[in-house]
Amino acid sequence: MAKKITKICCIGAGYVGGPTMAVIAQKCPGIQVTVVDLNQARIAAWNDPDTENIPVYEPGLSAVVAEARGRNLFFSTNVDEAIAEAEMIFISVNTPTKTYGTGKGMAADLKYIELCARQIARVSKTDKIIVEKSTLPVRTAEAVKSILQNTGNNVQFQILSNPEFLAEGTAVEDLHAPDRILIGGDPTEEGQEALQALVDVYANWVPREKILTTNLWSSELSKLTANAFLAQRVSSINALSELCEHTGADVFEVARSIGTDSRIGPKFLNASVGFGGSCFQKDILNLVYIARSYGLQQVADYWEQVIIMNDHQKRRFGTKIVRTLYNTVSGKKIAFLGWAFKKDTNDTRESAAIYVADDLLNEQANIAVYDPKVTADQIQGDLNYLHSRSEAENSALVTAVTDPYECCKGAHAIAIMTEWDEFKTYDWERIYANMTKPAFLFDGRNVVDRKKLSDIGFKVYSIGK
Ligand SMILES: NC(=O)c1ccc[n+]([C@@H]2O[C@H](COP(=O)([O-])OP(=O)(O)OC[C@H]3O[C@@H](n4cnc5c(N)ncnc54)[C@H](O)[C@@H]3O)[C@@H](O)[C@H]2O)c1
Numbered sequence: 001m002a003k004k005i006t007k008i009c010c011i012g013a014g015y016v017g018g019p020t021m022a023v024i025a026q027k028c029p030g031i032q033v034t035v036v037d038l039n040q041a042r043i044a045a046w047n048d049p050d051t052e053n054i055p056v057y058e059p060g061l062s063a064v065v066a067e068a069r070g071r072n073l074f075f076s077t078n079v080d081e082a083i084a085e086a087e088m089i090f091i092s093v094n095t096p097t098k099t100y101g102t103g104k105g106m107a108a109d110l111k112y113i114e115l116c117a118r119q120i121a122r123v124s125k126t127d128k129i130i131v132e133k134s135t136l137p138v139r140t141a142e143a144v145k146s147i148l149q150n151t152g153n154n155v156q157f158q159i160l161s162n163p164e165f166l167a168e169g170t171a172v173e174d175l176h177a178p179d180r181i182l183i184g185g186d187p188t189e190e191g192q193e194a195l196q197a198l199v200d201v202y203a204n205w206v207p208r209e210k211i212l213t214t215n216l217w218s219s220e221l222s223k224l225t226a227n228a229f230l231a232q233r234v235s236s237i238n239a240l241s242e243l244c245e246h247t248g249a250d251v252f253e254v255a256r257s258i259g260t261d262s263r264i265g266p267k268f269l270n271a272s273v274g275f276g277g278s279c280f281q282k283d284i285l286n287l288v289y290i291a292r293s294y295g296l297q298q299v300a301d302y303w304e305q306v307i308i309m310n311d312h313q314k315r316r317f318g319t320k321i322v323r324t325l326y327n328t329v330s331g332k333k334i335a336f337l338g339w340a341f342k343k344d345t346n347d348t349r350e351s352a353a354i355y356v357a358d359d360l361l362n363e364q365a366n367i368a369v370y371d372p373k374v375t376a377d378q379i380q381g382d383l384n385y386l387h388s389r390s391e392a393e394n395s396a397l398v399t400a401v402t403d404p405y406e407c408c409k410g411a412h413a414i415a416i417m418t419e420w421d422e423f424k425t426y427d428w429e430r431i432y433a434n435m436t437k438p439a440f441l442f443d444g445r446n447v448v449d450r451k452k453l454s455d456i457g458f459k460v461y462s463i464g465k
């Protein structure tokens with residue numbers, strides 16, 4: 001019989017830990033869920049009396065938090081206490097690409113995972129089920145197990161892999177009705193009991209047939225594989241978008257034509273300025289690194305091409321802007337509409353906007369940015385992180401503006417970097433009237449009505465047309 005879980009702790013209150021645990025708490029009122037983090041400001045924001053101020057913007061999330069917080073959902077910085085009390089501990093800390101040492105720029109940095117494992121080992125006095133929620137290289141559970149099992153304090157640990165497949169911007173929807181839940185565990189009796197305990201948690205709202213169980217290594221590798229396949233689709237359509245621009249084919253029509261083939265399917269075929277987000281690039285680089293570490297050169301090269309194509313797509317967008325603006329953007333105002341890596345999120349990690357802006361700043365452009373959910377500090381921080389120029393130069397050249405019409409006023413060109421719905425409803429005649437002429441518009445997301453804007457007078461460039 002699987003143990004009935006009554007207390008869960010989640011280490012990491014980020015884009016995954018916060019929403020995932022909020023939904024578990026919402027759907028399982030009998031389970032006490034405590035989300036802990038070292039970052040005091042983040043925890044304070046999760047505890048903000050006004051749930052509109054929680055640190056992760058996701059449609060529908062503040063309502064879920066409002067329903068469960070204080071009832072059976074808690075946010076705390078007391079990591080030790082939450083670990084000690086819990087029967088099941090999710091590890092949902094960040095696993096960024098390594099920036100130092102062996103595997104720099106490719107491998108996943110597992111130092112936060114190891115710190116969690118060591119802290120759990122030190123604090124635990126009762127048996128626990130440890131759930132890997134973070135995205136991890138295949139066979140990480142082995143290392144976690146080794147740390148936990150060598151503490152000598154006689155506590156039994158079972159390790160499960162339960163990767164998260166939510167996409168930002170639709171996190172709550174994805175968590176309420178997931179395509180599947182994946183749980184990997186040990187084949188031993190104890191391992192299978194632990195696995196069943198987690199199945200029982202999800203079964204509170206997820207149909208049983210959607211809960212897949214596998215061994216640990218399949219589960220870990222499936223997460224990297226899913227992201228690699230998804231990103232590959234984006235790079236594939238983006239590669240074709242460039243060919244479309246040279247041949248008179250329209251990438252939208254090509255995508256629709258191939259997407260109606262049920263073997264291909266219609267999703268994830270939107271050509272864009274390039275994929276961003278904290279996951280795709282990091283996870284593919286990690287996959288490439290793992291393949292290389294096993295000596296599988298062709299496998300590694302195959303997947304690396306997805307990243308190479310994406311870098312090309314971002315770069316050629318910036319180059320197109322410079323070329324079109326008579327080969328110079330020096331001193332010219334370029335208005336960026338959107339900075340987030342996709343709509344309906346305030347997350348900017350690896351957003352294409354950052355890299356296109358960086359290229360244009362190298363050409364001495366002045367950039368004004370409007371994004372409905374991203375703060376000025378975040379934009380400056382993203383650019384400063386690249387270390388391409390001094391922070392003073394970044395702040396002199398880039399201004400965040402809270403009104404889109406103000407952002408576009410006097411601009412030589414507009415670059416649409418995120419597909420926010422509101423961009424479709426703007427008074428484009430008014431924007432056109434206040435721009436420098438000829439007024440160029442570079443639509444990196446194919447969101448605006450190209451014909452309508454051309455009729456107004458804009459010189460419109462759309463990806464893949
Ligand atoms: N963002 C997504 O959409 C998404 C989706 C699926 C999977 N993932 C994976 O989930 C993991 C977390 O991603 P995220 O976007 O939530 O990251 P994040 O950076 O938003 O959140 C991670 C949090 O963990 C905290 N943390 C780190 N070490 C800690 C420690 N030792 N003790 C307590 N707190 C600690 C950090 O302070 C941070 O707040 C990553 O492995 C990521 O690849 C992310």
Ligand SMILES: O=c1ccn([C@@H]2O[C@H](COP(=O)(O)OP(=O)(O)O[C@H]3O[C@H](CO)[C@@H](O)[C@H](O)[C@H]3O)[C@@H](O)[C@H]2O)c(=O)[nH]1
Pocket residue numbers: 135164165166167168169227230234267268269270271272273274275276277278279280341342
């Ligand atoms: O047709 C498409 C689809 C997506 N994108 C871009 O691809 C990036 C990633 O988008 P998406 O996958 O929707 O968002 P993420 O939040 O990054 O979610 C991905 O990464 C998560 C973290 O691992 C996984 O959990 C999700 O399943 C996986 O979709 C964004 O920049 C999108 O604009 C396109 O350019 N064209």
